[in-house]
Amino acid sequence: MNxxxxxxxxxxxxxxxxxxxxxxxxxxxxxxxxxxLVDGDNGVAISDCVAISRHVGFHLEEENAIEQAYRLEVSSPGIDTPLKSFRQFQKNINRSLKIKLTDGNTKEGKLINAEESGITIQESVKEKGKKAEMIESFIPFENISESIVLVSFK
Structure with missing residues (x-):
């Protein structure tokens, strides 16, 4: 059993x-x-983590599902944890992201939309000798290797 x-x-x-x-x-x-790791549209309470831990732990023990000793940890993703699910992208609309692309490049910008196929960010692009311009870029999920929310303490 997996x-x-x-x-x-x-x-x-x-x-x-x-x-x-x-x-x-x-x-x-x-x-x-x-x-x-469990997340919520409005965050996750410690009581939610405890309830999930008890439920999972109880059933794994009942089923004797894991032979060796193990430690069960239930938590919400930390701020530095890369976004993994579509719902996490939706939850973080209007926040700034640092995105590593599968081709090795990096983009930073404000997440303005998330859809099933990818995300749209607003990024500042500066061409030599010109003022920086705000442009929207669509990035398909298959082109993203990692996305992290940038935290601003301003």
Missing amino acids: IEKRVVELVEEKIADRPDLFLVDVQMHGSGILSI
Whole structure:
């Protein structure tokens, strides 16, 4: 049995009545840590993480799904965690992103739209001898290797 697949099922079952919450990632690390990342349209409360942890932990123990000792960690993605899901992009519209492209280039700009096929950012482009111009660029998801929200402390 694929443990990550089973955990996804258990998390989805637990948050089925919470349309504001969504699963971002499940990973069983070689170190014995089973990490679950859950996000929410309006953030995730500690009580949500606790409830998910109890539900998943209870069922994994009942099913004796993991042979070796493991540690279950349920959390929301940190600010420096790359965006992985479409809903995370939607949640971060109007925030600035740093995007690494699959061709090795990097773009920075304000996320102004997210759709199933990709995102649109507004970026400042400066050509030699001219003033910087704000342009909109559409970037298909398959061209993105990593996206991180840029935090401004201004």
